[in-house]
Amino acid sequence: MSRHQEIKRKVETMLAERPSDISPHDWAHLTLIKKFPTMMFQYSPLNPQTHDFRLITLLPGGRDDAIKCRLTEACFKDSPRYEALSYTWGGKPAGFPMIEVDGLQFPIFSNLRIALFHLRSEDVDRVIWIDAVCIDQLNEKEKSSQIQKMREIYRGATRVLVWLGQSAEDSDLAMSLIPKISTIVLNDIPVHIEDEEKRKAWDALLLLFRRPWWTRCWVIQEIAAATSDPLVGCGKRWLTWSQFALATDLMIKSVSERVLQTPPITFAILQTVRDNKAHRIQDLLERSVQFAATKAQDMVFSLLGLVNEDERSAFKPDYSKSVAQVYTEVAKYLLGNDINVLCFYTNSSFHDLPSWVPDWSRFCARWPLWMPGMYRAGSTQRTKIEFVGDGRTLKVKGIIVDHIQHVDTKSRITLSSSPDTDSTTEEVVDNIEAVLDEAMKQLPSSKRRLLDPQISDALWRTLVTNRFLFGRAHTMGSKIAPQTFGKMFEVFRNRSPVPLSFQPQMPLPQRKQEYVKDFLQSMQLGDQRFFVTANGRIGIGPHDLQKDDVVVIILGADMPFVLRARGDIYQLIGCSYVHGAMNGQLFKSKVHELRTFAIK
Numbered sequence: 001m002s003r004h005q006e007i008k009r010k011v012e013t014m015l016a017e018r019p020s021d022i023s024p025h026d027w028a029h030l031t032l033i034k035k036f037p038t039m040m041f042q043y044s045p046l047n048p049q050t051h052d053f054r055l056i057t058l059l060p061g062g063r064d065d066a067i068k069c070r071l072t073e074a075c076f077k078d079s080p081r082y083e084a085l086s087y088t089w090g091g092k093p094a095g096f097p098m099i100e101v102d103g104l105q106f107p108i109f110s111n112l113r114i115a116l117f118h119l120r121s122e123d124v125d126r127v128i129w130i131d132a133v134c135i136d137q138l139n140e141k142e143k144s145s146q147i148q149k150m151r152e153i154y155r156g157a158t159r160v161l162v163w164l165g166q167s168a169e170d171s172d173l174a175m176s177l178i179p180k181i182s183t184i185v186l187n188d189i190p191v192h193i194e195d196e197e198k199r200k201a202w203d204a205l206l207l208l209f210r211r212p213w214w215t216r217c218w219v220i221q222e223i224a225a226a227t228s229d230p231l232v233g234c235g236k237r238w239l240t241w242s243q244f245a246l247a248t249d250l251m252i253k254s255v256s257e258r259v260l261q262t263p264p265i266t267f268a269i270l271q272t273v274r275d276n277k278a279h280r281i282q283d284l285l286e287r288s289v290q291f292a293a294t295k296a297q298d299m300v301f302s303l304l305g306l307v308n309e310d311e312r313s314a315f316k317p318d319y320s321k322s323v324a325q326v327y328t329e330v331a332k333y334l335l336g337n338d339i340n341v342l343c344f345y346t347n348s349s350f351h352d353l354p355s356w357v358p359d360w361s362r363f364c365a366r367w368p369l370w371m372p373g374m375y376r377a378g379s380t381q382r383t384k385i386e387f388v389g390d391g392r393t394l395k396v397k398g399i400i401v402d403h404i405q406h407v408d409t410k411s412r413i414t415l416s417s418s419p420d421t422d423s424t425t426e427e428v429v430d431n432i433e434a435v436l437d438e439a440m441k442q443l444p445s446s447k448r449r450l451l452d453p454q455i456s457d458a459l460w461r462t463l464v465t466n467r468f469l470f471g472r473a474h475t476m477g478s479k480i481a482p483q484t485f486g487k488m489f490e491v492f493r494n495r496s497p498v499p500l501s502f503q504p505q506m507p508l509p510q511r512k513q514e515y516v517k518d519f520l521q522s523m524q525l526g527d528q529r530f531f532v533t534a535n536g537r538i539g540i541g542p543h544d545l546q547k548d549d550v551v552v553i554i555l556g557a558d559m560p561f562v563l564r565a566r567g568d569i570y571q572l573i574g575c576s577y578v579h580g581a582m583n584g585q586l587f588k589s590k591v592h593e594l595r596t597f598a599i600k
Contacts, residue, residue, distance in 0.1 A: 151305030167235025
């Protein structure tokens with residue numbers, strides 16, 4: 001059997017046995033190899049004893065010439081000079097043939113093809129590392145091996161090139177505006193943005209920051225590893241990363257809300273990771289939920305080059321493992337250090353995950369209920385953690401707080417905050433107070449007094465989960481809610497007037513809006529539900545909670561959790577805030593019996 005016949009047979013087997021695991025691009029590549037085995041480029045295996053990675057040499061050419069490259073092998077010890085490209089995978093395969101690699105045809109995504117046209121010189125070679133070409137994407141073993149070297153590849157590059165895409169939506173205006181932002185006096189930015197002529201450039205900048213590159217998970221490592229100032233390109237225009245960083249910093253400090261919302265929160269995350277070289281995998285995973293990946297495993301694999309050696313050795317990229325295997329292994333490792341891992345993005349309906357395993361592929365657009373250091377519901381004693389059965393069942397110790405009896409099922413607040421379907425804040429609080437009133441009718445008078453909004457701070461403190469969120473979107477902080485929030489709540493509910501001493505020069509509607517602003521900002525109810533337990537405890541929990549769910553506190557956990565009984569096994573629904581139970585009070589009372597919960 002000839003080499004081409006052998007490859008054709010191997011391709012046919014891959015297409016037949018693993019159709020669900022093959023991306024559209026790889027499917028196109030495999031199909032072309034099957035159809036034209038003598039015309040399509042095919043990789044020779046890298047010898048790990050002699051070569052570490054591959055590089056392409058982008059050959060010179062005119063604007064209308066076909067893209068032609070040479071593929072060579074390289075070693076880190078030889079310190080080769082090359083640039084490394086950071087770009088967005090995507091677009092449809094740009095047709096056949098696309099580019100030539102060593103004289104043979106090689107299909108690539110249209111985004112990369114456009115980038116190569118912009119990067120190519122008319123008269124000199126350009127040596128670049130590009131993942132889609134330098135790694136055999138059809139070889140899972142090679143991909144797993146090369147991913148472990150990507151930090152070193154980007155760190156060894158003379159320059160990292162960030163490609164945002166071709167010129168569109170007035171991006172040239174946006175790229176011209178960025179260097180000018182540093183020359184605008186900070187307080188003049190709101191005036192500057194309202195100038196009719198200049199507004200077009202600011203609108204274009206907003207669109208530039210909405211391009212897909214800013215939310216691609218791999219860029220976290222690619223930017224953090226760069227040793228020199230990366231270049232950021234869009235169309236024919238290029239700026240340094242430092243120019244973007246300076247402009248973004250000024251925009252975040254601007255008093256204009258419109259300017260503040262222009263840079264994506266992912267930029268602040270990228271800059272933070274780039275500025276700090278020591279990272280824990282848990283910290284990176286928490287930050288990376290603002291990003292996305294084509295393959296869910298990459299939400300973990302893309303970060304491993306940034307962690308310390310101990311953590312890196314605990315996880316080896318392996319694309320033969322399912323998403324459930326990868327995420328479960330990560331969860332087990334993290335739970336060995338911190339039970340509060342259960343506070344993140346659990347109970348996923350995707351990837352066949354156990355309910356206690358966080359789904360790191362879920363985009364999170366809100367502040368979670370849990371914020372480190374804010375609460376200590378589970379006291380200081382740590383639970384023993386066990387994994388039983390097939391390793392998908394978690395056993396922990398804790399106490400039952402109560403069963404949920406009443407739930408606000410009328411309010412609708414989604415993360416998208418759609419004005420057409422979502423409840424207003426006023427409607428939500430109306431619904432919550434109606435649920436509370438109904439619950440209070442079934443409670444003895446002693447417990448009703450503890451919940452009555454007229455004489456108790458329980459309701460308003462629950463609505464803000466007893467915290468004051470301050471700062472802006474990129475730099476949000478928190479502290480215990482001040483007593484003044486009680487007065488703000490009464491004004492918000494139109495039960496009290498705005499104090500006469502507060503901004504007396506303002507018109508009344510604006511005074512009220514300004515007065516209650518901090519309270520409303522701290523009400524992070526998106527995708528949450530209000531509940532009352534059988535014994536009169538009130539709280540905020542995950543959107544999926546139901547009547548008869550049980551609220552428990554696990555030893556050492558910051559937050560209570562909502563569980564749902566499935567026979568002898570529990571399903572973890574999510575973490576919650578329960579008023580009067582957030583600082584270990586229930587463990588001090590010694591009224592509640594310690595028991596074991598098996599969660600799957």
